[in-house]
Amino acid sequence: MYSFEPSDEQKLLIETARRYSVSDLRKAAHDAEEKKELPLTLINKGWELGILHASIPEAYGGFGERSTLTSALAAEEFAYGDLAGALAIGTPSLFALPILLAGSEAQKKQYLPPIIASDWKPYTAALIEPAFDFDPNDLKTIAKAEGGEYILTGEKAFVPFAAQAEVMIVFAKLKKETKGFIVPKGAAGLRVQEEREKYMGLNAIPFYKVTLDGVKVSKSDLLPGDFAPLLDASRVAIAAMAVGVAKAAFEYARDYARERDVFGVKVAQKQAIAFMLAEMATEIEAIRLLVWEAAWAIDNNKEDASQKAYLAVTGAIDMVMMVTDRAVQILGGHGYIRDHPVELWMRNGRGFATFTGLAMV
Amino acid sequence: MIDFEIPEKIAGTRLVVETVAVNMMRPVSRYFDEHEHEIPWDYINFMHTATKAMGGASMAPGEGKKEGPRFGFQRLAVMVEMLSWGDAGIYLDTPGGMLGSAAVSATGTPEQKERFLKRFRGETPVFDAMCMTEPQCGSDTSAIRTTGVLDKEKNEWVLNGEKIFVTAGHKAMLDSEGFIVVWATIDASAGRAGMRPFVVEAKTPGCQVTNMEHKLGIRASDTVSIVLTDCRVPFDNILGSPEVVTTDKATTGFKGAMATFDATRPIVAAQAIGLARATLELLKEMLAERGVTIRYGLPRQKLTSIEKDVIDMEILLRSAWWLVLKAVWMMDNGKPNSLESSMSKVRAGDVVNRITQKAVEIMGPLGYSREYLLEKWFRDAKISDIYEGTGQINRLVVARQILGYRSSELR
Numbered sequence: 001m002y003s004f005e006p007s008d009e010q011k012l013l014i015e016t017a018r019r020y021s022v023s024d025l026r027k028a029a030h031d032a033e034e035k036k037e038l039p040l041t042l043i044n045k046g047w048e049l050g051i052l053h054a055s056i057p058e059a060y061g062g063f064g065e066r067s068t069l070t071s072a073l074a075a076e077e078f079a080y081g082d083l084a085g086a087l088a089i090g091t092p093s094l095f096a097l098p099i100l101l102a103g104s105e106a107q108k109k110q111y112l113p114p115i116i117a118s119d120w121k122p123y124t125a126a127l128i129e130p131a132f133d134f135d136p137n138d139l140k141t142i143a144k145a146e147g148g149e150y151i152l153t154g155e156k157a158f159v160p161f162a163a164q165a166e167v168m169i170v171f172a173k174l175k176k177e178t179k180g181f182i183v184p185k186g187a188a189g190l191r192v193q194e195e196r197e198k199y200m201g202l203n204a205i206p207f208y209k210v211t212l213d214g215v216k217v218s219k220s221d222l223l224p225g226d227f228a229p230l231l232d233a234s235r236v237a238i239a240a241m242a243v244g245v246a247k248a249a250f251e252y253a254r255d256y257a258r259e260r261d262v263f264g265v266k267v268a269q270k271q272a273i274a275f276m277l278a279e280m281a282t283e284i285e286a287i288r289l290l291v292w293e294a295a296w297a298i299d300n301n302k303e304d305a306s307q308k309a310y311l312a313v314t315g316a317i318d319m320v321m322m323v324t325d326r327a328v329q330i331l332g333g334h335g336y337i338r339d340h341p342v343e344l345w346m347r348n349g350r351g352f353a354t355f356t357g358l359a360m361v
Numbered sequence: 362m363i364d365f366e367i368p369e370k371i372a373g374t375r376l377v378v379e380t381v382a383v384n385m386m387r388p389v390s391r392y393f394d395e396h397e398h399e400i401p402w403d404y405i406n407f408m409h410t411a412t413k414a415m416g417g418a419s420m421a422p423g424e425g426k427k428e429g430p431r432f433g434f435q436r437l438a439v440m441v442e443m444l445s446w447g448d449a450g451i452y453l454d455t456p457g458g459m460l461g462s463a464a465v466s467a468t469g470t471p472e473q474k475e476r477f478l479k480r481f482r483g484e485t486p487v488f489d490a491m492c493m494t495e496p497q498c499g500s501d502t503s504a505i506r507t508t509g510v511l512d513k514e515k516n517e518w519v520l521n522g523e524k525i526f527v528t529a530g531h532k533a534m535l536d537s538e539g540f541i542v543v544w545a546t547i548d549a550s551a552g553r554a555g556m557r558p559f560v561v562e563a564k565t566p567g568c569q570v571t572n573m574e575h576k577l578g579i580r581a582s583d584t585v586s587i588v589l590t591d592c593r594v595p596f597d598n599i600l601g602s603p604e605v606v607t608t609d610k611a612t613t614g615f616k617g618a619m620a621t622f623d624a625t626r627p628i629v630a631a632q633a634i635g636l637a638r639a640t641l642e643l644l645k646e647m648l649a650e651r652g653v654t655i656r657y658g659l660p661r662q663k664l665t666s667i668e669k670d671v672i673d674m675e676i677l678l679r680s681a682w683w684l685v686l687k688a689v690w691m692m693d694n695g696k697p698n699s700l701e702s703s704m705s706k707v708r709a710g711d712v713v714n715r716i717t718q719k720a721v722e723i724m725g726p727l728g729y730s731r732e733y734l735l736e737k738w739f740r741d742a743k744i745s746d747i748y749e750g751t752g753q754i755n756r757l758v759v760a761r762q763i764l765g766y767r768s769s770e771l772r
Contacts, residue, residue: 001364001368002364002365002366002368002686003364004686004687006363007362007363069363135659135660137659254764257764271760274757274760274764275760277764278756278763281704282684282704282707282759285684285687286683286684289680289684289687292365293683296363310657311672311675314661314676
């Protein structure tokens with residue numbers, strides 16, 4: 001039966017996530033971006049809200065069952081505060097969720113409990129490759145089976161906390177399929193570029209290029225499961241975060257427009273501006289429902305869940321660009337100044353076309 | 362608990378309506394488009410019989426049972442979406458209570474509802490219509506000049522004025538024993554506070570259908586002008602209070618109209634969605650027949666231009682449909698939905714035009730050809746962004762809601 005209202009439990013989570021998001025993440029966002037660093041205590045506080053913990057069954061040390069929808073609701077709230085913060089908090093999920101969804105029983109038992117038991121630690125994953133036509137289902141990083149082992153060769157980019165992580169998952173093409181491989185720090189042939197990558201946004205997160213020059217991993221380090229659910233989970237996460245960023249930008253522009261005087265009225269009283277805001281709000285709500293639907297489809301094992309996740313993220317990419325661009329436009333010259341957050345959100349906004357792989361729910 | 366599963370009962374209804382759309386609408390779509398002002402009686406009689414057989418008087422939700430979840434408006438939205446998928450013009454000829462009934466349902470007393478709505482349960486199909494627009498005003502509904510003056514001696518209202526763009530007005534007043542709901546002012550000095558809807562029944566002296574429009578699309582539906590000349594209706598035909606209260610700036614009479622729009626806008630949006638879905642489905646079918654299939658899941662950089670277009674259309678359609686369903690779901694659950702209602706209309710009006718326009722473009726001469734329905738749907742689509750509040754008026758409603766402005770603050 002149709003319903004568009006989160007459960008009481010979800011509402012409580014949304015409330016908690018928003019409180020942290022507004023009073024912690026948002027306040028730290030500007031300095032984190034400028035100083036290119038997120039305080040570890042801040043990340044830890046978000047980690048302790050237990051979004052990942054709630055996705056991991058008790059058998060592996062968690063306290064729940066994965067609900068893509070619930071996690072997506074939280075992801076939106078975190079990103080509403082600050083996208084970099086939201087991604088950083090969720091970075092261990094890039095490792096843990098593939099293990100949960102595609103890993104063997106042994107892998108789950110080995111890796112999940114310590115992640116959940118400890119403070120936030122930089123477990124990570126390498127999916128994105130430095131190519132304009134990067135396609136998660138047709139990777140250029142190759143895995144070859146050779147005498148009971150796999151040999152990984154290729155180049156990855158946009159790997160968060162790669163230099164700090166003790167272990168990561170590397171995605172590579174095995175025959176025709178994308179598969180995940182567990183690669184420990186210091187593996188022979190694995191090179192994490194020393195210097196951090198420089199991007200237009202997300203400067204608070206250390207990203208690295210990672211090259212794999214014939215890295216050997218054992219058979220037991222292959223995640224046996226399919227890649228599709230992992231990609232779906234990432235697409236929904238990124239789409240939910242796009243909604244969060246868009247909502248932040250919309251609200252900021254709306255509030256600014258209500259305060260700003262122009263020709264004897266508030267600028268929001270001009271239809272040219274009011275209509276922009278109306279369209280932004282409509283667009284955000286429309287795409288939010290698409291994201292919810294995709295998350296719901298995943299949770300309910302719907303056949304077309306993958307297609308829904310794809311449509312959701314594709315729609316979200318356009319939506320968030322449109323909304324964040326307009327937020328800057330509505331603030332005019334002030335929107336271009338880094339004292340206001342809208343320019344940061346606009347930089348984030350453009351990135352969503354590239355971010356699939358940086359979050360999972 | 363968020364849930365995107367169609368309720369079983371609605372799914373059943375949807376299946377039935379689909380059969381009607383496929384068998385009774387699509388085969389005659391082109392005919393009635395090319396024979397403007399002919400009436401699709403086969404469809405009308407069938408719908409009338411079917412609705413009666415299901416125990417209803419109209420497709421509109423009734424008072425319903427008190428317990429358990431209510432989904433009357435959700436069911437209506439799903440039905441309208443499907444009928445419009447069949448044919449957006451013929452759908453508008455569906456008997457048994459449309460916009461006029463919605464006004465009666467939203468603002469009438471129990472006695473009025475019984476008196477005016479029972480006719481839909483009769484032997485023959487009956488129509489109704491809403492009369493708001495006048496020659497000098499459309500979206501600016503507070504500028505209407507049609508007057509309602511109370512003749513205290515005879516206890517009757519005397520209506521004078523001219524209404525245009527009345528959907529199904531001919532069928533309501535001349536082809537059946539139906540009624541129209543006429544918006545008039547009972548106190549011009551009170552502005553919006555003085556506006557009231559009146560029910561004018563078929564054959565009422567002084568009420569005349571004067572003109573039938575020739576339109577870009579939805580040609581199976583009649584659009585008429587109605588002139589009221591000293592047209593007398595009983596005192597009880599006024600919907601809402603006969604008293605004019607001007608103390609409150611946001612006024613009761615006007616609020617009545619707006620409350621009706623909260624219910625009807627998502628339904629009109631649902632109509633747009635049905636048409637958009639029909640278009641997208643036919644487009645994909647025609648492309649598939651010519652060897653073009655859509656590869657979902659690829660990054661945009663690897664898609665062809667046509668694939669990009671179709672995928673974007675899919676996103677527009679899907680997201681707009683959920684906005685519609687959310688708006689009617691709120692309606693069913695008694696949640697205030699002015700914002701969502703207008704949002705759904707804004708989005709659906711946009712989406713159906715973008716999709717139909719793109720589809721004709723993509724199919725080239727085949728899209729432009731009257732051999733296929735794409736060009737018809739392109740013409741049918743445009744009305745969705747115009748009636749029941751233009752896209753611009755609905756943007757205004759959305760903007761006022763999100764900014765917390767009254768109409769005087771955001772004009």
